[in-house]
Amino acid sequence: MVPAAWIADTFDGGxxxxxxxxxxxxxxxxxxxxxxxxxxxxxxxSNVALCVGMCxxxxxxxxxxxxxxxxxxxxxxxxxxxxxxTLRAFDAVAHELSGIRSSSTNDPQRPSPPAQxxxxx
Numbered sequence: 357m358v359p360a361a362w363i364a365d366t367f368d369g370g371x372x373x374x375x376x377x378x379x380x381x382x383x384x385x386x387x388x389x390x391x392x393x394x395x396x397x398x399x400x401x402s403n404v405a406l407c408v409g410m411c412x413x414x415x416x417x418x419x420x421x422x423x424x425x426x427x428x429x430x431x432x433x434x435x436x437x438x439x440x441x442t443l444r445a446f447d448a449v450a451h452e453l454s455g456i457r458s459s460s461t462n463d464p465q466r467p468s469p470p471a472q473x474x475x476x477x
Contacts, residue, residue: 365392366392366393366395366405367402367419368402369390369392369397369402370392373390373391374389374390374400376390377389377391385440386398388400394407396408402419403418403419403420403421404419404447405417405419406443411432411433411434412427412429412430412431412442413426413427413428413429414427415427416446418446418447418450420454421450421453421454422454423446423449423450423454425446425450427446
């Protein structure tokens with residue numbers, strides 16, 4: 357069991373959590389995101405949370421879409437060069453399963469899931 361207070365603290369963050377993340381000297385592929393209690397929030401808001409493990413393992417939580425997904429991996433290196441591709445794939449799955457534009461409605465810089473071509477006929 358995880359205490360409700362820890363969950364609230366993780367998803368709500370502190371008053372300076374996003375500012376501290378943005379001020380990090382590292383490259384930031386998640387503008388508007390934050391990191392709190394071992395959990396990554398890749399977008400503004402707290403609808404999508406990521407738990408990133410070693411060698412490509414990833415847990416994806418999209419609260420708005422009510423979708424949780426896991427990626428099990430045994431990549432040879434701990435560096436995950438395609439993590440953002442995996443994130444986009446999970447976002448697209450959440451979009452399809454929920455019928456909503458998963459957590460991207462407030463982020464104009466974030467690409468929408470790929471459009472599907474109309475079927476002939």
